[in-house]
Amino acid sequence: MAVAAPWASAVGDQHQGASGVQIRRTEYGVPHILAQNYSDLGYGYGYAFAQDNACEMADRVLTLRGERSRYFGATARTNDSLNGTDTNLDSDTYFQALLRAGTVRELLSRPAPLGPTPEMRRLMEGYAAGFDRYLKDVGVAHLPDPTCQGQPWVQPITAEDLWTNILDIDQLGGAAGLRQEIANATPPAPNTSPTTTTTALAGSLSAAKPTGRGSNGWALGADATADGTGMLLANPHLPWNGDARFYQVQLTIPGVLDVTGGALYGTPVVQIGHTAGVAWTHTSTDSDHLSLYQLQLVPGDPTSYLVDGRPERMQQRQVPVTVRGADGRQTTVVRTLYTSRYGPVLADGWTATSALTMRDANADNIRSMDQWLAMDRAQSVDQLRAAQRRYQGSPWTYTIATDTTGAAYFTDNSATPHLTDAQLASCRVAPLPGIGVPLLNGATTACDWGSDPDAVEPGLYGPAAQPALLRRDYVANSNNTPALTNPAAPLTGYPQVFGASPQLALRPQNGLGMIAARIAGTDGLGPAGFTLPTLRELMFDDTDRSAQVGLADVLAMCRAHPTLTAGDGAVVDVRAACTALGNWDGHGTVNSHGEVLWASFFGDLAKGPATWWRVPYDPKQPLTTPRGIDGEAPVVQHAFADAVQDAVKKGVALDAAPGDVKRWDNVPLHGCGDWEGCFNVLYAYPTSGQGGGTSASRTSWAMGSSFMMTVEMSPTGPKASTLLTYSESANPASPHYTDQTTLYSHSQWVTERFTAADIAASPALQVTTLRR
Template sequence: MRARLRRLVVTAVAVLTAATTLPAAAADRHDRQEQHPTHGGLSAVVRYTEYGVPHIVARGYADLGFGTGWAQAADQVCVLADGFVTVRGERSRYFGPDAAPDFSLSSASRNLTSDLYFQGVRDAGTVERLLARPAPAGPSRESKELMRGFAAGYNAWLRQHRVTDPACAGADWVRPITALDVAVRGYALAVLGGQGRAVDGITAAQPPTSATAGSVDPADAARAARELFASDAADMGSNAVAFSGGTTANGRGLLLGNPHYPWQGGRRFWQSQQTIPGELNVAGGSLLGSATVSIGHNAHVAWSHTVATGVPFSVHQLTLDPADPTAYLVDGRSERMTKRTVSVAVGGGERVTRTQWWTRYGPVVTSLGAALPLPWTATTAYALNDPNATNLRASDTALGFSRARGTADVRRALARTQGLPWVNTIAADSRGHTLFTQSQVLPRVTDELARRCSTPLGRATYPASGVAVLDGSRGDCSLGRDADAVEAGIFGPARMPTLTDQEYVENSNDSAWLANADRPLTGYERVFGNVGTQRSMRTRGALEDVAALADRGRLTVRDLQGQQFANRVPAGDLAAADVARACAALPGGTATGSDGTVVDVSAACPVLADWDRTTDTDSRGALLFDRFWRKLTASVPGERLWKVPFSASDPVATPNTLDTSVAGFATALADTVAELRAAGIALDSRLGEHQFVVRGGERVAVPGGTESLGVWNKVEPVWDPAHGGYTEVTTGSSYIQAVGWDGGGCPVVARTLLTYSQSSDPGSAHYRDQTRLFSTEKWVASRFCEKDIMASPALEVVRVRER
């Protein structure tokens, strides 16, 4: 298949090496020339090794973008094309207005609302203005060259190949793209946590009629805001840990990155190595449509990201002008909203036109998610401030990481570019240094500002979730500016929670407080996250594991690999023995289900007692406990679940001791046994028989477990008892990397795994190959150094050209 999909295979490896290894000075000259289109067109050399991993070599940034766009299209053309339809505001035209997008680039519930939002971005020229800003406020020339090259490479692949993926073969929506399309896709990812989560509320916002009324109960809003961010953990999360040289066998750092991202759609990772001789050499995972490496390593430093707890937006409550509901008061003066009329095609020649309303703070919104309405009444409206709506700097942050020579350079890149919208950074380097930092773009909402300027609604939401609702009628409630911030209204680098050179730094999507359990981070503003509150089961399990590893010492990359696939279930360690004993003590071995049916649960008791407390694919009892634990935690509030409550003085070990007498315990057990029996699933069946994905008609068992179980190797599958249990994984472990250094001829020691494989095309040889590895807990030995690339038995060399 690879041979059919690629042209111009170069068989003379010596010719390739001579052609692509430029002296540094020549590379610099070529890079400067790339400010203008090249007469011969763009080109790159792509060298494929095992599992379809491309190693892209280019003479400058535009050529590197070209090779990256070409190689991504070869593996993911349909997924990429679908995303470009989204950011062009054309989903309704091709797929109908009422269908739902895949949530990769926004939280829009319908194609129509997605189109209205992105067409509005296009009509307003938002991204063009950001592209025109000089660096560092805007993207650098190198980043823009990468975007230009990516579009050219994608288009060249389309011209030179016939699409065979049945997901889009012959589809008229698979079309050439522009550099602006690439930039808008990057913009969509930047605003994903702000405007992107409010697309429905932005596009639905309309001035009130005489009948419009409504108010928001502060207690309900606080609860809804908490739930809004709790739902994020199920969709996207991550673990990452960096170990210092003091804990390792050779005094050099170690890093394990385990991001939890969607397994389908446009937020998939794609693996590659990018090289500009004398300038850049980096390997790792890129989010689709991106020309830079998002999570990866070079010869000196490795890094990963975890989704952060910072709230990347603020809400401003508007006091409306009594004479005009489309005007609002600031310090007693009336300001008119800006009306944007947006029109999109919905197919059959029909168009839909809607208006959007914008203020000095941002767009008027009528909801944040389905659970948090913000009604526009005759007296009040709400505007969303998203500081990432002026942030097109993430590519430069990634380039800074890619060129870094240590964790100090990673920090400098973050301080210079300030481009990460919603993630933490964890890093280790070859000299034994470690770094954790929550350096993300956040609205400059200090606790003092929140105390002074919160509305009654904000006084409920800000302590509960970090969502600030500020009084938009007061000029003295503006967000202000930090001296070291790249622009007004965001926090500067000095404010970011940061921990350096500790034995370990770790994050599993809780706040920065316990990046190291022995060195708690405090003193940051509430908008960054909380302090002194109960940690998730996954955080608790992760901290137990990494602290034990650090204490043991003499660590190597093999220890990181063991951590990734330990598949230990912290919830099982805490509760399974108590569940088994309480099960065995039930009178008559029965319990009553939620529908009133009496169920014989006696056969479940020994299964739970004998379970090995893991979610390995051959584990017996894991499925039974998983289904029980989901039902129990969904029906019993957390504070009633444990006999020993949470204590901030012992945050890793508490709460503990399951209260099996709580109402709902026996019901959850009865419902679980009844559910499995109704599906024809044995209570002691192996997990892998019922937790799997189907690839090309083959059932591939999937190890790992859900969020509530606290498993490091997180997966979130879909329960479908009619088809044998859990089937498709929706999100979870994705691009995994375990990286260290040995100081040898090739100093980097890296093991990687892309759980869902490189290609989404069922006809590709790389549609399921790494998924099989994931199933059997095997890894790919990274080929980073030149001698290792050239020694690959699967080596295939391709010279790709624009024309």
């Protein structure tokens, strides 16, 4: 419980005696943690997070320890929102293998920068201790969240649990996205016919690098803003459920650290945010963070393979998992996992003659925490760049940043395999259906990763080879390749593994178009140049880019053809649907009636080859092509009829708006699909839960805009507005469960409180003082 305590006078971690930590909560429950050293800072942060999300963290730790099957059975789905098809048994097998290999402990034994710095270790240990202190103070039987109140799986956590969480987050673009494939890999039985089925692998790779798990990030330099200041827009798109949520927090050690922003659950640093001098955000990269290798197996031995003509045996590890049966009894399931010189062997594609294996660029990466901690102390773009060069810990994200000088900076400094263009050309083997990652020849060391002298770890590209751009006008990314970060200064010459195609999808095209119109002052929002109000307004503009370039053609088509033939041969009357689209405003706001029908139609159309554009993509016109939809193309007419038919079958009104069908705890939502070219991405679907853990309480699944921030780095201090779309707490009984969600529904923002005076002036201020 909260007690009064004297303040320690020391700075940093020089003072290790009794000290106090304050949790100051302002509007919407945002915690501002004030401490005198890193250990106490982590302690206060862990305690505050537990107040809001104890059940979510306990559920996550259950996953990280490989113990879900013990409590919820083998076949239930996990609460992992980015790997939602994993069964408990698959997940437990993967994590038990990781624990038994001692991977995290070995990484923690390394000196910095490969292992953690002393400051980061104390921060992590303090976080775990603060979380555990909350459980002790309140008692599991009296937790305020009914989701896990009194449950035996709610247990104290350790720093090692948190480091396992970090490694798993860092490997989302690699091994963590392929848990099913790793946990189910089994050599073929003797005399079975060979098969190269890779359907499941294609789905897993798509989950590891999906289009929708993206973000928008803009850094607006002095030449793009009305007052000549640097501005930033942060708009990550991640799931609203489960363990990939953001938590908004401010972390302060006077004279040492003062940072605010969004942090992924279970991480004691700010990943997207700002200090007094610099602001930054991240978007998911287009680069590859894993390499897929095909092994040539030794004849008659499916667990041995050839490299440069010499045989090597796969390593094998038996992994026992405790499983609760339907009758409540516990049994043990033992699986054997296989590993090659490259990394885990995968289930799909394992035949008598070949097998697939993968190498993860983030296999040893827990450096991300120290990199973000160093960025959290930075006061300029230069200092931020220095932090990234030292630790090279970005796992799978671009960085977009600005500072008080009005610089605008972009880089892909993520952990990227050192594969040259020549290797990608010579090492590729026959592509497998649906596999978007290059499949390389694992039978020769000529296809191994190389290295750079400035790389912190062998096998990776170093900072000198990474795409980067520093401007005075702007840099922007919406998960496109680095090439058109700023179309006025295209990036070229970087290795193809960072992203080969410069073609813009509709969403980045939409974003770059908004920036250009605002700089020119042609968007109807007033004089040229960005201000914070115009930046906020553009974020919630909800323009549907696909409608901008194709709605008129579709309307002409359906007006000329009042009946159309669906894919199943049925004749569909589309007149009412055509009227609904004719009344649609071409946006994805809560009340944009007709958008739901358009999303269904265009989403179906976009699944196949894009042969229906009237004007195909032209690399000389990257911002204005493709455009126009050929309404006479059969595929277009079939897709429209199918969308109408589907809406009728589901009982969805033909003029339904996003707010009619997208809801979070009955709060209507706006935003639309990535495939439509919507900047503010939001998906939401009903669900009945996944059979165990915290997800049983969920009434919907959502993904899209999550922690949002607009900030101006003015000479007098940062001025920011923020919004955590799903709010601070996952506890349905908390007052902060949907309070910011309601703001999001109405396109409203929270005025940030950053300085001590701002925090003290909050009418909602509540202060908790902890003594250890």
